[in-house]
Amino acid sequence: MYYRLPKIEYFRPKTLEEAVGLLEKVEGSKVIAGGTDILVDAKTSRVRVKALVDIGSIAELRGIEDLGGAIRIGAATKLQELLESSAVSENLPLLRAAVESMASWQIRNMATVGGNLCNASPAADTAPPLLAYDAELVVVGPGGSRTVPITKFFTGYRATALGRAEILKEIIVRKAEWTGWNYIKLGRRDGFTLSIVAVAVLARVRNGTVEDVRIALNSVAPTPVRAYGAEEMLRGREVSRGALERAAREVMDEVSPIDDVRSTAWFRREMSYRLTLDALTKALGAE
Amino acid sequence: MRVAFNLNGRRVEVDVEPGEILLDTLRLRLDVRSVKRGCERGECGACTVLLDGRPVVSCLLLTAQVEGREVTTVEGLREDELFGELVDEFNKSFAVQCGYCAPAMVLTSYAFVKRVVEGRSRPSTSEILKAVEGNLCRCGTYPRVLRAISRVLERRLPGEPRR
Ligand SMILES: Cc1cc2nc3c(=O)[nH]c(=O)nc-3n(C[C@H](O)[C@H](O)[C@H](O)COP(=O)(O)OP(=O)(O)OC[C@H]3O[C@@H](n4cnc5c(N)ncnc54)[C@H](O)[C@@H]3O)c2cc1C
Ligand code: FES
Ligand code: FES
Numbered sequence: 420m421y422y423r424l425p426k427i428e429y430f431r432p433k434t435l436e437e438a439v440g441l442l443e444k445v446e447g448s449k450v451i452a453g454g455t456d457i458l459v460d461a462k463t464s465r466v467r468v469k470a471l472v473d474i475g476s477i478a479e480l481r482g483i484e485d486l487g488g489a490i491r492i493g494a495a496t497k498l499q500e501l502l503e504s505s506a507v508s509e510n511l512p513l514l515r516a517a518v519e520s521m522a523s524w525q526i527r528n529m530a531t532v533g534g535n536l537c538n539a540s541p542a543a544d545t546a547p548p549l550l551a552y553d554a555e556l557v558v559v560g561p562g563g564s565r566t567v568p569i570t571k572f573f574t575g576y577r578a579t580a581l582g583r584a585e586i587l588k589e590i591i592v593r594k595a596e597w598t599g600w601n602y603i604k605l606g607r608r609d610g611f612t613l614s615i616v617a618v619a620v621l622a623r624v625r626n627g628t629v630e631d632v633r634i635a636l637n638s639v640a641p642t643p644v645r646a647y648g649a650e651e652m653l654r655g656r657e658v659s660r661g662a663l664e665r666a667a668r669e670v671m672d673e674v675s676p677i678d679d680v681r682s683t684a685w686f687r688r689e690m691s692y693r694l695t696l697d698a699l700t701k702a703l704g705a706e
Numbered sequence: 707m708r709v710a711f712n713l714n715g716r717r718v719e720v721d722v723e724p725g726e727i728l729l730d731t732l733r734l735r736l737d738v739r740s741v742k743r744g745c746e747r748g749e750c751g752a753c754t755v756l757l758d759g760r761p762v763v764s765c766l767l768l769t770a771q772v773e774g775r776e777v778t779t780v781e782g783l784r785e786d787e788l789f790g791e792l793v794d795e796f797n798k799s800f801a802v803q804c805g806y807c808a809p810a811m812v813l814t815s816y817a818f819v820k821r822v823v824e825g826r827s828r829p830s831t832s833e834i835l836k837a838v839e840g841n842l843c844r845c846g847t848y849p850r851v852l853r854a855i856s857r858v859l860e861r862r863l864p865g866e867p868r869r
Contacts, residue, residue, distance in 0.1 A: 420730065422746045429707065429724035429770045451768075458727070458766045459747045471724075473771060499760070523840025524814065526748055528760045529767065611839045 422462035428470035435479060435559055435586065438472050442584040443561055445470045450586060452495050452534040455526055480533070480588060483507060488594055494533025494587040498545075499524070501532060510594055513621055514548040516602040521545075523611050533587045536569075539577045539642065546573070546643030547619035547635035548602060552592045560585035573642035598624050599702035603694045607681060614638045615682040618694040620702040629653045629703065634666075634695060639674035639687050646670045649695070658703050667696035711772045713738070714782025720769070728764040728772060729753045732779070740780045740809035744842070751841035754810035755779050761814045761840070780809045788823070789816050791861075795854035803845035811841045815855050823862045831856075 428445065432438040442448050447469025451457050460466035474480055480495035485506045492501070501507050501518045508515050521527060521535075521544045535545045536556070546569075554569040561584050569590075572580050581587065599622045606612035614637055621633040632653045634646040649669040656662050676687035700706055710719045713736065720735055729746075732738040732755070744752035746765045753764040756778035783789040792815060795801075802808045818837040822829050829837075834855050835848065843851070 420743065420746065424725035424727070426723070427725040429768065431770070431773070451771075454768065454771070455748055455766050458768070461725075462747065471768075473768075475771060522748075523751065524818075524837055525751055525754055525761045525763045525840040526766075528757070528762050610836065 424458070424461055425464075425468065427461075427468055429473065430470065431473045431476050433476055435477055435588065438474055438477060438586060439559060439561055439584055441470075441472045442586070445472070448472055450474055450537070452537075453497065453530040455522075455530040456534060456538040456540070474586065480586075485510070486591075490592045490594070492532055492590045492592070494536075494589055495531045496533075498522070498527040498530050498532060498535070502527065511548070511552065511592060513551060513597075513600040513602055513619055514545065514592075516600075517544045517548045517604070517617070517619065520602065520604045520610075520617075532590065536572065536590075537579060537581065537587055539573055539579045541576065541640060541642055542613045542617075542638045543643055544604065544614065544617060544637065547617055547637050548621075549590065549592070550635035550643060550645050551619045551621040551633035552595075553633070555591040555593075557588045557591065558585050559588045564588070566591075570645060576641040578642075596623060597621050599704055601698040601701040603698050605690055605694060613681060616676075616687050616690045616694055618691070618698045620695070620698040622699075622702040624658060624703055627657050629656050629658060629662075632699075632703070634670065634699070636670070636674065636691060636695070638681070639676045639691055641675075644674070646673045646695070648673050653699075653703075658705050660705065663696060663699045663703065663705060666699065667692045670695045707770060709769050709773050711774060712776045714778055722769045724768070724770055726769050728755065728767045728769045728777070731769040732764060732777075738779050738781060742806060742810065744806075749842070750807075751814065752807055752810050754813050754841065756813060756817055759817060759820075761817050763840075778813075780813060783813075783816065786816075788820060788858075788862075792816055792819060792854065792858050795857045796851070799850045799854040799857070801847050801850035801854045803843075803847055807841055807843045807845075807847075811838060811843060811847075811851060814838050814841050815851065819855060819858055819862075822859065826863065828859060828863050 451471040461468045481493045483504045484491040556567045604614045604617035619635045623630040637643040649666040652666045671692045676684040742752035744750035748766045
């Protein structure tokens with residue numbers, strides 16, 4: 420075998436309180452949900468782990484619920500469950516499109532939505548749609564529970580607003596009237612790949628005027644990001660080719676991509692423009 | 707630590723390291739050799755097993771995590787009629803070249819076929835290919851895998867409209 424996991428301890432708490440207690444007490448402990456990021460990181464020594472607290476048996480972290488005015492997604496819900504959920508396809512089609520582009524059937528059967536957010540990779544695919552929906556993240560820790568808007572959750576490269584013994588419990592997305600949406604993910608191949616750039620757009624257009632628009636991207640900055648400047652340029656404006664092009668150009672100035680194994684900073688910036696323009700064209704019905 | 711789970715319908719109990727992956731437990735402790743070691747990081751699918759009927763990669767799964775659950779490999783499907791039919795079509799379509807990816811490819815295909823047959827919905831070509839995209843085949847047998855799966859579905863879901 421090529422990789423070997425370090426010597427670790429393993430815990431499988433049944434309740435959230437127990438899990439928080441373990442994270443507080445056991446030195447070097449980390450949460451494991453689906454394991455598809457953390458086990459790769461532990462095998463390659465990218466992350467040091469001494470103990471894993473498995474949250475897979477905590478019932479209240481699982482499942483998707485229609486609360487009437489909002490959709491609640493338990494953090495430990497598998498990506499494949501999101502894909503198969505009618506509550507998601509009916510209310511959160513943008514999130515569904517992003518999940519559909521992720522990994523493979525095997526990985527989606529293991530990976531969780533909370534793991535994707537907490538891992539906080541710049542390339543995380545559930546982040547742009549959830550940023551666009553202005554999702555709220557419910558976090559539980561030793562001090563109790565608090566709500567963090569997702570727009571404040573990513574604090575830096577692979578860093579989040581989570582405290583050491585805090586666990587992401589659930590994701591709440593308020594329902595809203597959107598008239599259009601689009602997720603475009605450009606990778607090195609068509610399927611089963613991380614993005615070079617991905618763009619999520621959510622829009623509400625009435626009588627040719629943009630009432631509201633949200634634009635979010637991944638793989639173009641240390642964290643997944645919203646393009647607030649471009650959104651502001653479109654809000655209240657009439658839909659026109661010129662307006663869309665100006666907004667897409669603004670996105671190029673808002674991103675800060677780097678060169679890495681998947682692409683170059685230059686190409687990412689160009690594609691931020693191109694993909695945003697395409698996504699806006701589709702979502703704003705400007706075709 | 708001691709872990710108990712069902713392997714191919716039989717209860718097994720093993721002593722494992724807490725940081726041991728299921729792939730190692732299956733190959734090194736339980737002598738299940740159909741489950742192959744490839745990339746060891748979720749990319750190739752050679753180590754696929756079914757966990758409660760759904761395909762997962764055993765290289766990113768701790769054995770401790772499968773406590774109390776049902777693990778299925780091709781060894782456990784010898785008596786299964788649908789599985790036999792699928793393997794037959796894999797053979798007739800020459801969907802196996804070097805064979806390294808084959809047990810995993812057949813497992814994923816089986817899980818997919820079983821699901822769509824039970825749901826009585828005929829998948830499109832792209833849906834079939836998407837189902838097996840997590841199984842890397844260096845010999846490039848995908849068109850033949852597609853043919854094998856399609857033939858089983860034609861027989862099992864005659865007249866069902868394609869989506
Ligand atoms: C082959 C392969 C392909 C992939 N393709 C994609 C892709 O296309 N797009 C994409 O975005 N990602 C992809 N990934 C990455 C990964 O699958 C996802 O990020 C996945 O959603 C992570 O979820 P998990 O449950 O497996 O996380 P884990 O590995 O269990 O955890 C990840 C991190 O989050 C922490 N964590 C997990 N849950 C919580 C919680 N509830 N509270 C607090 N902390 C928590 C863990 O401590 C760890 O640091 C891929 C991975 C592999 C191996
Ligand atoms: S060995 Fe598990 S996916 Fe490659
Ligand atoms: S048959 Fe050789 S890898 Fe698939």
